[in-house]
Amino acid sequence: MQKLLKQLPGLGYRSAERIALHLLVEHPERLAALQAALSEAATHIRRCPNCGNLCEGDLCEICRNPRRQANHVCVVETVPDLLAVERSGAFGGHYHVLHGKLSPIQGIGPEDLNMARLGERLGEGGIHEVTLALSNDIEGEATCHFIEETLLRGRDIRVTRIGFGLPSGGGGLLFADATTLRNALDGRRDWNRPIDPSA
Amino acid sequence: MSDRPSDSVSGPLRIREVRLQNFRNIAEAAVAFPADRPVFVLGPNGQGKTNLLEAIGLITALRSFRTHEIRPLLHWGTSEAGVRVLLDHPLRGETEFHLTLAKGRKHLRVDGEDITRLGSILGLFPTVAFSSQDIQLLRGAPLGRRQFLDLSLSATDPTYYSTLRRYHGALKERNQLLKQGADLALTRAFDAILLPAGAALMEKRRAGLAAFASDLEEAYRRISPTAEEPELRYAPDISGARADTWQQTLESARLRDRETGTTTRGPHRDDWELRLKGHAARPFASEGQQRGLVLALRVAQARWFARHGGAHPVILADDILGELDPQRRERFWNALDHPAQIIATGTALPGGDPGGAWAVIEVAAGQFHTAAARSPLP
Ligand SMILES: [Zn+2]
Numbered sequence: 241m242q243k244l245l246k247q248l249p250g251l252g253y254r255s256a257e258r259i260a261l262h263l264l265v266e267h268p269e270r271l272a273a274l275q276a277a278l279s280e281a282a283t284h285i286r287r288c289p290n291c292g293n294l295c296e297g298d299l300c301e302i303c304r305n306p307r308r309q310a311n312h313v314c315v316v317e318t319v320p321d322l323l324a325v326e327r328s329g330a331f332g333g334h335y336h337v338l339h340g341k342l343s344p345i346q347g348i349g350p351e352d353l354n355m356a357r358l359g360e361r362l363g364e365g366g367i368h369e370v371t372l373a374l375s376n377d378i379e380g381e382a383t384c385h386f387i388e389e390t391l392l393r394g395r396d397i398r399v400t401r402i403g404f405g406l407p408s409g410g411g412g413l414l415f416a417d418a419t420t421l422r423n424a425l426d427g428r429r430d431w432n433r434p435i436d437p438s439a
Numbered sequence: 440m441s442d443r444p445s446d447s448v449s450g451p452l453r454i455r456e457v458r459l460q461n462f463r464n465i466a467e468a469a470v471a472f473p474a475d476r477p478v479f480v481l482g483p484n485g486q487g488k489t490n491l492l493e494a495i496g497l498i499t500a501l502r503s504f505r506t507h508e509i510r511p512l513l514h515w516g517t518s519e520a521g522v523r524v525l526l527d528h529p530l531r532g533e534t535e536f537h538l539t540l541a542k543g544r545k546h547l548r549v550d551g552e553d554i555t556r557l558g559s560i561l562g563l564f565p566t567v568a569f570s571s572q573d574i575q576l577l578r579g580a581p582l583g584r585r586q587f588l589d590l591s592l593s594a595t596d597p598t599y600y601s602t603l604r605r606y607h608g609a610l611k612e613r614n615q616l617l618k619q620g621a622d623l624a625l626t627r628a629f630d631a632i633l634l635p636a637g638a639a640l641m642e643k644r645r646a647g648l649a650a651f652a653s654d655l656e657e658a659y660r661r662i663s664p665t666a667e668e669p670e671l672r673y674a675p676d677i678s679g680a681r682a683d684t685w686q687q688t689l690e691s692a693r694l695r696d697r698e699t700g701t702t703t704r705g706p707h708r709d710d711w712e713l714r715l716k717g718h719a720a721r722p723f724a725s726e727g728q729q730r731g732l733v734l735a736l737r738v739a740q741a742r743w744f745a746r747h748g749g750a751h752p753v754i755l756a757d758d759i760l761g762e763l764d765p766q767r768r769e770r771f772w773n774a775l776d777h778p779a780q781i782i783a784t785g786t787a788l789p790g791g792d793p794g795g796a797w798a799v800i801e802v803a804a805g806q807f808h809t810a811a812a813r814s815p816l817p
Contacts, residue, residue: 344621344625345611345615349625378608382629382632
């Protein structure tokens with residue numbers, strides 16, 4: 241059990257040991273509740289078929305919420321990034337979670353990402369603005385370029401980019417605090433589209 | 440080219456103490472360096488003189504001037520080496536540099552603080568190592584010349600280093616795509632990063648080499664008795680080092696890149712060359728001229744660090760003084776920046792005056808002993 245816990249992000253040997261002892265020795269009554277919650281989550285929580293966010297039921301809470309603007313989509317790499325943007329309170333649209341970014345070296349191509357569904361959503365119409373909120377590194381930027389070139393080019397959609405000015409180097413959006421994110425979203429700028437050599 | 444003022448130098452960087460642990464043939468050593476005296480590390484070959492100098496050289500870019508691998512730096516049979524250097528920095532004051540080396544891994548602490556980005560310390564602790572291998576700057580492959588250029592510019596311009604990293608990061612991903620035979624759209628997503636980074640790199644190299652040339656001319660004038668002027672010429676892979684040409688070249692090389700599975704053209708293949716009297720120095724200059732030129736290159740690098748960085752670099756002269764005749768040795772001292780700390784090695788104390796009597800440290804089998812001060816031979 242301790243070994244399994246240690247594999248979780250953010251837990252070292254010591255904290256894994258503490259949690260294991262806590263659940264098995266000090267408070268065994270909590271174990272059953274946790275067990276139930278975990279198996280409940282495992283059976284009911286899945287990816288939202290529309291946007292890739294976590295959801296119970298047909299669609300995630302955000303896609304289901306009629307008060308949110310469906311015509312503005314914020315593309316993020318991960319669910320924690322989505323939650324960070326949500327916490328900033330500055331975004332009222334829909335999301336699209338890619339579940340990663342392009343990295344040939346790590347063997348991650350477009351087919352490994354939630355990319356095809358984004359193409360479908362854009363093709364369905366009704367989206368006026370796409371905000372690319374991907375990390376500020378080579379892979380994040382290349383992913384922006386790829387989305388632009390393969391999914392957005394030729395469509396009448398405003399494309400904006402945030403990520404610049406956020407802490408770069410490993411963290412991505414996750415470590416950006418709410419204020420920084422709010423400023424980034426308010427000041428989001430039009431994505432300077434890549435030069436088209438055939439033009 | 441640097442936005443730092445050229446009069447920002449406030450004094451020399453000085454090594455006060457070096458502590459080594461499991462570094463090459465040195466199991467454990469603590470070597471103190473006297474203030475304001477040139478230091479001569481004296482001993483037969485194979486005892487650890489160069490190893491000490493190599494360890495000091497690591498403070499500049501965490502890279503050895505002898506090897507690109509970490510493994511040869513580790514004492515035989517051990518898995519971790521430690522290099523602690525106590526420095527006097529003209530702007531920072533007393534500073535402790537502590538590098539831990541293990542297979543495939545380096546860990547640096549400066550004054551106890553973890554340094555995770557090389558860019559944040561590049562150029563802070565400048566050293567210039569003179570060694571017999573320097574002749575490879577003239578005769579060797581372009582890689583050595585690119586590294587010389589990249590280090591000189593990275594240490595004095597933080598944006599050069601970040602651009603270089605961006606370029607090489609995008610290049611690595613692109614080459615992986617070419618090996619996999621990935622489609623055009625995916626390759627172009629990385630081209631969109633490679634192109635502007637490459638164009639910026641070429642522009643910075645062109646400007647940097649032009650500025651470096653004046654330091655080289657000055658250094659060569661002091662080292663070589665003749666009136667011949669050396670010329671430093673940028674030899675970019677992309678003709679004219681122009682951004683538009685670069686984009687066209689990358690486009691037209693696409694097919695070949697896919698066949699070979701690598702990016703065949705671009706600033707990662709740049710080179711530069713030295714010329715004398717309108718001819719490339721490599722095939723045409725005499726042996727003596729070539730040695731004078733590479734000596735001048737290192738002296739120029741020291742001047743460059745001093746003018747554009749924050750401190751006069753520590754001069755590490757690895758076994759080169761014995762190779763110079765007395766006249767040339769005299770001119771070499773004269774060409775160096777006077778306030779710089781000099782740490783030299785050799786099998787015998789050289790004649791000539793580096794600006795004060797040598798403090799001698801004797802080395803045998805990886806052990807260092809401070810000897811009594813000696814005056815230079817007449
Ligand atoms: Zn959803």
